[in-house]
Amino acid sequence: MFLINLLNSDQFYNLTARAQAIYVQAIANADDEGFCDKIHSIRKRMHGRISDVDLLVEKGYLYRFSRDLYLIIHWRCHNHIRRDRGSETFHKAERNRVCICPDDTYHVLPPEMDTEAVRQYAAEHQMIPMTAFFFDRGGHTAVESKVMQSYVM
Known part of the structure; x- marks a missing residue:
């Protein structure tokens, strides 16, 4: 799914066509929590440049964890996956640093911050820390409900 208001915004249209294509393909190729470790193969398929990826980072569409791992900042705005349908990311250490803002965007905290x-x-x-959300084949669990209640004010 795509949030059409974001893709139709002037800010998005001001990106290069290559950067727009890379972003859309990143959404289509990310895992169920918005992590994408295929940006450079996507960039090559879209005939993009490294500067196009850098532009997406600079404009706040992507967060770069490393050369090969990116997070789509607006992932939850684009996608709401049922808890019994998704899979947790393989990128656990990076996931521990991500919080979900009230507007459903991601906020990444510095690596030196511990879980507490x-x-x-x-x-x-x-x-809400991203770690408060998890996928469970049986749907929402009592543990998840208690964790979520502790973050809701």
Whole structure:
């Protein structure tokens, strides 16, 4: 799914056509939590340049964890996957640093923050740590409900 309001915005249209194509393909190729480790193969297929990927990072569409791992900042705006349908990302260490903002965008915290610091920061800024969400083949669990209630103000 795509959030059409984001893709039809002037900010998005001001990106190069190659950067737009890379972004759309990144959404289509990301895992169920918005992590994409295929950006450079996507970039090559779209005849893009590294500067197009850099532009997506600079404009806040992607977050670069490493040369090969990116997070789609607006992932939850584009996609809401049922808990019994999705799979957790393989990128656990990076996932531990991500919080979900009230507007459903992702906010990535510095690597030096431990789990408790992330939880505290999230609570202070009315965010929810991404680790509070998890996929379960049986749907929502009691554990998830309790965790979510502790973050809702």
